[in-house]
Amino acid sequence: MDSYYDPKDLPKFADIGEEAPELAKKFFDYYGAVFAEGDLTEREKALIALAVAHAIQCPYCIDAYTQTCLEKGASLGEMTEAIHVTTAIRGGASLVHATQMRKIAKKLSM
Amino acid sequence: MSQKTAPLATAPDVSAEFSQRPGILPFAQTLVEHGLDLIRGETTTLQINLGFLCNHACRHCHLEAGPGRTELMNRKTVDAVVAYARRERFQTVDITGGAPELNPNLxxxxxxxxxxxxxxxxxxxxxxxxxxxxxxxxxxxxxxxVVMVASFPSVSSSQTDAQRGTGVLDRSVTMLAKLNALGYGKNGTGLELNLVSNPTGAFLPVAQSQAEKKFRSDLERKWGISFNNLFTFANVPLGRFLTWLIDSGNLDSYMKKLSAGFNPCAVAGLMCRTLLSVNWEGYLFDCDFNLSRGVYLAGHKRHASEMEGLPRPGTRIPTGNHCYACTAGSGFS
Structure with a gap:
């Protein structure tokens, strides 16, 4: 194995059903339903998926949802803004914990 | 479309350079495997290509049109094409290029x-x-x-300009606003303005209805522009786009994507079944893509001036692996 992540592995995702077909079917049916047009458009759902993919830093997901976003008509501007949302939430999640730091420091300090 | 009734015969397969790509079945074979044959129906549209001169050198252009091209339909050929249209009375005439506006005979x-x-x-x-x-x-x-059909790939300037050239989005928007002011794209005027969006890279087009909804909303919100219809078409792996696919290392994955998206139901509605394309010299082709390959109507070189009648329904249309671009998903009709 040259690398833990190989783009050629992505099309093999469906093979996961070989060992547990019923669970895989439930998962993929659910997955398909989630991304179908609903109150959110397919383009909007793809942008959310792209943002989440960056949050969890999944290279398979980043590859797949970059392509999906483009094929659903998202612009590079929209895709970039979506990742800034990821960044803001991830960064914000760190920064908001400063309230704990400040609370503890305040208690310990004169 | 018809169920296959005769062996594949005289129509040349222009897919040589694609056929050998790993994992890509030749288009003609895919038709056979689905029991289909690509044959002409009733011809209703005459597409007139006025030449390859263009003020842009778009990276997706299958004709490699551009500022350096000199091929332009002259007045004598225009007369021959008009005479043919007069003889046969097509329901639709579709003028294209290059940039048709750069031909003084437009x-x-x-x-x-x-x-x-x-x-x-x-x-x-x-x-x-x-x-x-x-x-x-x-x-x-x-x-x-005259129905205006304008290329407008994306509402993003970076993506439009990457495909068509620097500053093209802004200048296109200015012209669309002028067309709107003249009544084009406005309800009740009878002046129809349609847009065409090709992907700005090696990916498939957005579903037409979704894209139209988004473009309508974005164009109205950003620039107050309206239009009648939006069409989305896959880029065809020929000409300058093919060169780009090769240079960027995207050819194999793009061809796989197109061929995997083959939709047998799309074959019945393909434009080549009802369209006749004429090039700047007056010669006839089944479509603008076979025109770019120099593959003549049903494989035979014929000039509009010597064409008697419409192409016979049932005539086989020459195919190649570029045809996958027209049959992917909902197809190119």
């Missing part, structure tokens, strides 16, 4: 062919028509109710 063509065409379409180049010194062409189009 006005003459519109004037002479409009009476012969119930529906006359112009694949307008927004920046080229904006550069005209007078309103002659615009006035002519309005007077003849």
């Amino acid at each position: 006005g003459y063509l519109i004037e002479t062919i409009a009476p012969e065409a119930p529906r006359l379409m112009l694949r307008v180049n927004l920046t080229a028509i904006a550069q005209q010194n007078t309103n002659y062409l615009l006035d002519l189009c309005m007077a003849n109710r």
Whole structure:
């Protein structure tokens, strides 16, 4: 194995059903339903998926949802803004914990 | 479309350079495996390609049109094509290029062919028509109710300009606003303005209904622009786009994507079944893509001046692996 992540592995995702077909079917049916047009458009759902993919830093997901976003008509501007949302939430999640730091420091300090 | 009734015979397969790509079945074989044959139906549209001269050198252009091209339909050929249209009475005449506006015979063509065409379409180049010194062409189009069809790949300037050239989005928007002001794309005027969006890279187009909804909303919100319909088409792996696919290392994955998206139901509605394409010299082809490959109508070189009648329904259409671009997903009709 040259690398833990190989783009050629992505099309093999469906093979996961070989060992547990019923669970895989439930998962993929659910997955398909989630991304179908609903109150959110397919383009909007793809942008959310792209943002989440960056949050969890999944290279398979980043590859797949970059392509999906483009094929659903998202612009590079929209895709970039979506990742800034990821960044803001991830960064914000760190920064908001400063309230704990400040609370503890305040208690310990004169 | 018909169920296959005869062996594949004389129509040449122009897919040689694609056929050998790993994992790609030749298009002709895919048709056979689905029990299909690509044959001509009733021909209703005459597409006139006025030449390859263009003010842009778009990276997705299958004709490799550009500022350096000199091929332009002359007046004598225009007369021959109009005479053919007069003999056969096509329901639709579709004028394209290059940039048709850069051919000095465009006005003459519109004037002479409009009476012969119930529906006359112009694949307008927004920046080229904006550069005209007078309103002659615009006035002519309005007077003849010419349907304007404009390339507008994306509402993003970075993506549009990457495909068509620096500053093209801004100049296109300015011209669209002018067309709107003249009544094009406005309800009740009878002046139809349609947009065409090709992907700005090696990916498939957005579903047409979704794209139209988004473009309508974005164009209205950003620039107050309206239009009638939006069409989305896959880029065809020929000409400059093919070169880009090869240079960027995207050819194999793009061809796999196109061939994996083969939709047998799309074959019945393919434009090549009802369209006749004529090049700047007056020779006839089954579609603009076979025109770019130099593969003549049903494989035989014929000039519009010597064409008697319409192509016979049932005639086999020459195919190649570029045809996958027209059959992926909902197809290119």
